[in-house]
Amino acid sequence: MVKLNINGVDCFYGSIKVLEKIVFSVEGGEFVGVLGPNGSGKTTLLKTIGRILKPQVGTILLDDIDVYVMKAIEMAKKVAVVPQDTSVTFDFTALDLVLMGRNPHIGLFETETKEDLAIAKKAMELTNIWHLADRKVSELSGGERQRVIIARALAQEPKVLLLDEPTSHLDINYQIEIMDLLRELCKKKKLIILAVFHDFNLAARYCDSAILLNEGRIISIGPIDTILTDENIEKAFRISAIVKRHPITNSLYVVPLCTSELKSVQPRGLKVHIICGGGTGASLMRILLEHGYKISAGVLNVLDTDYDVACTLGIPVISEAPFSSITEEAHKANLNKIDNANVVILTDAPFGRGNLRNLGAAIMALEKGVTTIAVEEKPIQERDFTNGYAQASYMELRERGAIFVESYDQILPILEELEDKLGFMSKVQAGEKNEKPQNNL
Amino acid sequence: MKQKSGEKDYFERFTRWKMIIIFLVLALMLTITFAVTIGPKPIPPLDAWRIIVKNIPFIGNLVGDGSSGVEYSINQLIILQIRLPRIIAATIVGAALAVAGVVLQGLLRNPMADPYVIGISAGAALGASIVIGLGIGFSFLGIDAIQLMAFIGGLITVFVVYNIARTGPRVPMLTVLLAGIAITSFLSAIISFIMITLGESLHALLFWLFGSFTLSSWDNMTVTMPVIIIGLIVIIIFARQLNIMLLGEDQAQQLGVDIEKLKKIMLIVASLITAAAVSISGIIGFIGLIIPHIARILVGPDHRILVPSSALAGAIILVLCDTAARTIMEPVELPVGVLTAFFGVPFFLYLLRKKKSLVISG
Numbered sequence: 094m095v096k097l098n099i100n101g102v103d104c105f106y107g108s109i110k111v112l113e114k115i116v117f118s119v120e121g122g123e124f125v126g127v128l129g130p131n132g133s134g135k136t137t138l139l140k141t142i143g144r145i146l147k148p149q150v151g152t153i154l155l156d157d158i159d160v161y162v163m164k165a166i167e168m169a170k171k172v173a174v175v176p177q178d179t180s181v182t183f184d185f186t187a188l189d190l191v192l193m194g195r196n197p198h199i200g201l202f203e204t205e206t207k208e209d210l211a212i213a214k215k216a217m218e219l220t221n222i223w224h225l226a227d228r229k230v231s232e233l234s235g236g237e238r239q240r241v242i243i244a245r246a247l248a249q250e251p252k253v254l255l256l257d258e259p260t261s262h263l264d265i266n267y268q269i270e271i272m273d274l275l276r277e278l279c280k281k282k283k284l285i286i287l288a289v290f291h292d293f294n295l296a297a298r299y300c301d302s303a304i305l306l307n308e309g310r311i312i313s314i315g316p317i318d319t320i321l322t323d324e325n326i327e328k329a330f331r332i333s334a335i336v337k338r339h340p341i342t343n344s345l346y347v348v349p350l351c352t353s354e355l356k357s358v359q360p361r362g363l364k365v366h367i368i369c370g371g372g373t374g375a376s377l378m379r380i381l382l383e384h385g386y387k388i389s390a391g392v393l394n395v396l397d398t399d400y401d402v403a404c405t406l407g408i409p410v411i412s413e414a415p416f417s418s419i420t421e422e423a424h425k426a427n428l429n430k431i432d433n434a435n436v437v438i439l440t441d442a443p444f445g446r447g448n449l450r451n452l453g454a455a456i457m458a459l460e461k462g463v464t465t466i467a468v469e470e471k472p473i474q475e476r477d478f479t480n481g482y483a484q485a486s487y488m489e490l491r492e493r494g495a496i497f498v499e500s501y502d503q504i505l506p507i508l509e510e511l512e513d514k515l516g517f518m519s520k521v522q523a524g525e526k527n528e529k530p531q532n533n534l
Numbered sequence: 535m536k537q538k539s540g541e542k543d544y545f546e547r548f549t550r551w552k553m554i555i556i557f558l559v560l561a562l563m564l565t566i567t568f569a570v571t572i573g574p575k576p577i578p579p580l581d582a583w584r585i586i587v588k589n590i591p592f593i594g595n596l597v598g599d600g601s602s603g604v605e606y607s608i609n610q611l612i613i614l615q616i617r618l619p620r621i622i623a624a625t626i627v628g629a630a631l632a633v634a635g636v637v638l639q640g641l642l643r644n645p646m647a648d649p650y651v652i653g654i655s656a657g658a659a660l661g662a663s664i665v666i667g668l669g670i671g672f673s674f675l676g677i678d679a680i681q682l683m684a685f686i687g688g689l690i691t692v693f694v695v696y697n698i699a700r701t702g703p704r705v706p707m708l709t710v711l712l713a714g715i716a717i718t719s720f721l722s723a724i725i726s727f728i729m730i731t732l733g734e735s736l737h738a739l740l741f742w743l744f745g746s747f748t749l750s751s752w753d754n755m756t757v758t759m760p761v762i763i764i765g766l767i768v769i770i771i772f773a774r775q776l777n778i779m780l781l782g783e784d785q786a787q788q789l790g791v792d793i794e795k796l797k798k799i800m801l802i803v804a805s806l807i808t809a810a811a812v813s814i815s816g817i818i819g820f821i822g823l824i825i826p827h828i829a830r831i832l833v834g835p836d837h838r839i840l841v842p843s844s845a846l847a848g849a850i851i852l853v854l855c856d857t858a859a860r861t862i863m864e865p866v867e868l869p870v871g872v873l874t875a876f877f878g879v880p881f882f883l884y885l886l887r888k889k890k891s892l893v894i895s896g
Binding site for chain 2: 140143144145164165166168169170172173174176183184185188189192193194196197199201202204205207210226227245249
């Protein structure tokens with residue numbers, strides 16, 4: 094089985110160190126993802142292994158032979174590379190280009206044989222581009238070209254495949270198709286695949302293990318499940334993210350929340366209490382947090398999406414046991430939170446008997462003189478599961494002067510106005526006032 | 535979207551390539567026949583071929599004597615000693631320049647490159663102007679002083695350019711190009727200076743600089759012809775690797791091409807055949823720039839067909855141009871370089887317009 098050992102590699106561009114003390118080894122049949130932010134050395138690592146950029150320190154051994162001692166042709170029989178930038182502007186056809194992958198197997202005085210052609214054809218059929226065989230490469234789309242280059246790498250019949258963002262130009266269906274193909278080849282033919290990914294979720298789904306780089310060093314290495322953690326992602330990319338296991342694919346998926354820088358945005362004085370549930374408050378909580386508001390939430394049932402989000406974001410939350418009605422105790426705690434808040438936001442959550450008390454809390458807030466904003470992207474009629482009680486409560490809210498808005502986008506301006514009116518020092522820079530594009534979670 | 539069976543097509547292309555080569559070889563034969571017969575004394579084509587074939591060793595005996603007598607002897611003299619050497623010289627020079635152009639455009643991945651871009655022409659011209667300026671005259675193995683010094687001057691210049699560009703084991707082609715251009719400018723300045731100091735011999739130098747086959751003889755091809763023929767064969771051997779070089783050096787290396795070795799071999803061979811060509815004819819422009827493009831438009835980018843068809847096309851065009859150079863203003867002879875530009879450029883521009891884009895490489 095093929096073996097790749099990277100022994101203490103340091104690499105420089107001029108005097109700038111781009112890789113430092115890189116040590117790892119991979120065996121045939123392993124699919125390894127190379128992750129890390131821009132400029133962390135991912136591409137450089139592939140170039141170093143691919144015999145393009147000789148390391149100043151350390152060695153790269155392929156089956157115990159230093160790749161920089163090997164001849165180009167010997168190397169090309171074992172290692173194929175799919176580069177990031179695959180733009181070509183000359184008039185060769187797709188088949189010509191794929192056949193170039195056979196070069197290491199063809200002698201100087203020979204030409205392609207029927208067998209070479211059969212191998213090229215197979216590679217093109219696997220990557221679904223055989224119908225493009227006679228087309229000029231310069232006339233293909235980015236994604237088609239990328240598949241041609243992948244076919245060329247397969248035609249080399251390598252033991253090691255180095256891929257630099259192999260699916261960056263591909264449509265989602267081809268991404269999955271190519272990755273499935275690569276994974277299958279990896280397992281069946283015991284290839285080593287080393288691939289740079291920008292997409293964590295793709296990496297999580299297909300890689301066995303991963304190398305996380307930052308500033309030219311390995312900050313974490315091991316099975317993919319141990320690499321993709323919120324701490325690692327925060328360390329390398331300086332963003333907070335949620336890592337979860339997807340119930341269908343059973344692989345991890347990563348949801349980036351906000352950059353750590355934003356977390357330390359100038360705090361605002363306004364305290365906001367959010368009454369939500371069923372996922373209606375999740376993105377609102379994130380956005381308000383990003384804008385520096387102090388938030389609390391409640392009452393939420395444990396296991397509710399909004400409850401999970403609030404916990405992940407570190408928002409104080411009044412909770413109730415799963416699938417149970419709000420108890421007197423929780424309700425009182427909620428009212429306490431409302432007392433402390435300047436604003437209450439009522440999201441368009443569905444209401445049933447169990448959480449009807451939350452509407453009562455909103456009415457109490459108005460009674461106590463706390464500004465209350467009710468969001469109605471979805472009218473209450475469609476989310477009233479209480480035979481009209483909830484609708485009646487909404488009538489009362491309206492009468493008592495709650496601010497009704499039709500979309501979540503309208504909330505931030507209202508809060509800013511309130512902030513000014515209540516005389517809080519608004520130290521937020523002008524730039525921060527521009528609304529962030531709101532990604533609904 | 536056409537959906538042909540690429541498999542069958544692929545091997546059909548080899549057949550198509552053979553047809554192209556056969557066609558071009560026939561066209562070259564026809565051109566040579568035409569060129570041999572035309573001149574102050576017209577010679578019938580059949581007589582011309584009889585004389586040519588008769589003088590090829592071994593095969594010659596198979597041909598009947600045909601007409602003999604004074605007429606035949608005169609024709610034989612004109613063909614063998616005057617017209618044929620010059621035509622053969624134009625053939626090999628045309629082939630050498632066109633192929634050197636293909637190689638350099640491919641290696642430099644630059645459509646503006648020609649065989650002279652890395653300094654050969656300037657070095658050769660300097661060698662020639664020194665000989666003409668100092669009035670040196672000697673002959674060695676049938677090679678005269680101008681020829682020898684031009685050949686050496688060209689090669690020394692490339693050697694200097696190559697070593698300026700080289701950093702360690704690597705030779706970045708862009709640096710080769712820039713160093714070549716810089717050295718060419720520098721040497722041109724020296725040549726201009728020599729030209730000012732030249733008196734009567736200025737005309738001789740100018741004629742050499744424009745390119746001419748006036749002085750071609752069998753003798754001055756004894757060394758250069760084998761150099762060019764061997765050079766062309768070497769380039770054809772590496773044609774498939776030249777294709778891969780078009781992808782860029784990184785990718786070529788990862789596909790198993792020893793790029794530094796290939797660059798070195800190709801630069802040496804291209805320089806040798808260019809220097810040999812220049813030493814025969816002086817500096818003939820445009821063939822090395824335009825023929826590769828014309829051939830690329832006609833037969834495609836694959837060097838396996840591009841190199842031989844460029845060689846044949848270069849030979850045909852240069853023989854035609856030289857024939858025109860010696861006949862259209864009879865008895866005054868024009869420098870052939872004037873005609874290559876005069877006819878070559880409009881034809882090239884026509885193809886360019888028709889094809890719209892001139893794609894060579896990445």
